[in-house]
Amino acid sequence: MRPDETGIDLPAAWERAIAHILGHGGGRVVVLGAVDTGKSTFCRALMAAAARAGCTHELVDTDPGQKMVGPPATLTRSRLDAPDCLARLAFVGTPSAAEALKGVRRALPGLLKHNRASLTVVNTSGLLGGRGRALKASVIDAVHPQLIVALGDDPALDAILQGHARFPVLRLAASPHARRRGRGERRRARIEAFRRYLATAETRELTLGRLRVAGHQTLSRRQLVGLIDRRREEAMGVVEGVTKTGRARVLTPASAGDIGLIRPGALWLSEAFEERREPPGDDPASGPGSRP
Numbered sequence: 001m002r003p004d005e006t007g008i009d010l011p012a013a014w015e016r017a018i019a020h021i022l023g024h025g026g027g028r029v030v031v032l033g034a035v036d037t038g039k040s041t042f043c044r045a046l047m048a049a050a051a052r053a054g055c056t057h058e059l060v061d062t063d064p065g066q067k068m069v070g071p072p073a074t075l076t077r078s079r080l081d082a083p084d085c086l087a088r089l090a091f092v093g094t095p096s097a098a099e100a101l102k103g104v105r106r107a108l109p110g111l112l113k114h115n116r117a118s119l120t121v122v123n124t125s126g127l128l129g130g131r132g133r134a135l136k137a138s139v140i141d142a143v144h145p146q147l148i149v150a151l152g153d154d155p156a157l158d159a160i161l162q163g164h165a166r167f168p169v170l171r172l173a174a175s176p177h178a179r180r181r182g183r184g185e186r187r188r189a190r191i192e193a194f195r196r197y198l199a200t201a202e203t204r205e206l207t208l209g210r211l212r213v214a215g216h217q218t219l220s221r222r223q224l225v226g227l228i229d230r231r232r233e234e235a236m237g238v239v240e241g242v243t244k245t246g247r248a249r250v251l252t253p254a255s256a257g258d259i260g261l262i263r264p265g266a267l268w269l270s271e272a273f274e275e276r277r278e279p280p281g282d283d284p285a286s287g288p289g290s291r292p
Helices: 012-023 039-052 101-111 131-143 155-162 183-197
Strands: 027-033 057-061 074-079 082-091 119-123 147-151 169-172 202-207 223-229 234-242 247-252 259-269
Touching (some): 012 169, 027 039, 027 155, 039 057, 039 082, 039 119, 039 147, 074 101, 082 101, 082 223, 082 234, 131 155, 202 259, 223 247
Parallel strands (some): 027 119, 027 147, 147 169
Antiparallel strands (some): 074 082, 202 247, 223 234, 223 259
16 A cells, blocks of 8 residues: 555555556546545545546536535536536535435536546445435436446445446445544535635626526525526526515626526525525515515
8 A cells, every 4th residue: 555646545456446447548437435435535546647647537526415526515527637626517406415316317417518538537425325326326327437436345335236237347445544524524524615616706686587497486595506507507606685676696606697597406505604404584585586
């Protein structure tokens, strides 16, 4: 076991697996594993090796909660050869993998379009059983990978892989250095990811009568929303209020000019970017497109 330039001690089996992947041209690689088995570590090590080898690479992050790139409640894709830099996102409305199945099925195929990288590394959430099995099946079916890397020996992995026997699988032991993170640490990581994404955001005014709100849902203050423009590019924002004249104020890094669709999420953020499962009790928003 020796560290690569990311400072990570890589097991010899991981090094061989990475050499095998790059030696066979990369392609689309889906990385599966339970919580805290080293999925993010393997993804980073694989992309670092690709960079050394001069292989173009990108990250597609399908974990809506613990993000490697971009904000929670989204699926994300990195810039080419810059896995820490966000290129595109697709809003799924929740950081919970257990609740994200519908959003993943809707959004992931579009996020995978126009792929230019020799190696696409697809990170996944650690939820494997129950709804997680259907979620992983949807990811695998959308990605159609050249290889599935399965970390650890969780029995739920076997059930997922049995349903996708047509894809090559490489089984590896979990990272011996994987550290179990508590709920509080994960919550703080999501807060920081929201904060980073919205650091350059400005308040935009949107006229609700000129665009569509998905599902004809109402909006409320501090609600997380997806914003889709006429070119189908997506951004995320936080509703700051809705006027009685039907104008929504949304905090977002996106420009307001060509937004055609608002997709309401199932999450609200406090001023400190802490997650709430329902609107704040003092919600003053009223009028068209708002909650009473």
